[in-house]
Amino acid sequence: MIFTDKAPKPVGPYSQAICVSGWLYTSGQIPLDPATGNVIEGDFRAQVVRVLENLKAIVEAAGGSIDNVVKVTVYLRDMSKFAEFNEIYSRYFSVSPPARSVVGVAHLPRGVELEIDAIAYVEQCKT
Numbered sequence: 001m002i003f004t005d006k007a008p009k010p011v012g013p014y015s016q017a018i019c020v021s022g023w024l025y026t027s028g029q030i031p032l033d034p035a036t037g038n039v040i041e042g043d044f045r046a047q048v049v050r051v052l053e054n055l056k057a058i059v060e061a062a063g064g065s066i067d068n069v070v071k072v073t074v075y076l077r078d079m080s081k082f083a084e085f086n087e088i089y090s091r092y093f094s095v096s097p098p099a100r101s102v103v104g105v106a107h108l109p110r111g112v113e114l115e116i117d118a119i120a121y122v123e124q125c126k127t
Contacts, residue, residue: 001127004061007054008032011109017058019125024062028075028117029054030109039110044081047113048088055118056092064122066092071119072100078113079104085114 002017002024010016010027017026031040031047032054040050056066072093076085082102090097098118108115 002058002062002125004057006034006057006061008034008037011037017062019062019122019127022121022123022125024059024064024068024118024120024122024125026055026058026118026120028115029058030112030115032110039112044078044084044113045088048085051114051116052089052092055116059118059120059122061126062120062122063124063126064120067095068120068122069093069098069118070121072098073117074100074102075105075108075115076102076113077105077108081113 001015002019004016007016014027017024029051031050032038033040040046059066059068076082
C-alpha cells in the first residue's frame, strides 16, 4: 500500500495506491484538498490541477515521477470541457503522454467535475 499526506486520505475502504511487482495502481482522485479532505474552492481548471497534483503526489510517494505513468482514465461530467481539460493535462504529460481513456459520466462523488485514476510503472516501489 502507498500512502502520502500530500494527497487526500481515502474516504472509504480503499488505498491511495497499491504497488504490485513494480506496477502502481492509483485509486481515483477527485479535487480534494489533502490538508482538509474537502473539495477545493475554484472553477473547473482549479479542479483539474488539484486532481493531477494529487496523482503526482501519490506516484512520487511510491518512488516514481509523473513520467512513470503509462495509463490514465479520466471521468468528466461535462464533455464540453474536454479541450480545457487537455490544455491543463498537457502541462503534466508533455514529453511522452501515457495512454488514456476519457469517459463522460453523469455523476461523481461530492458533485465534482472530474475523477482520474492512473497506472504507473515504478520498478522499486517504496511502501
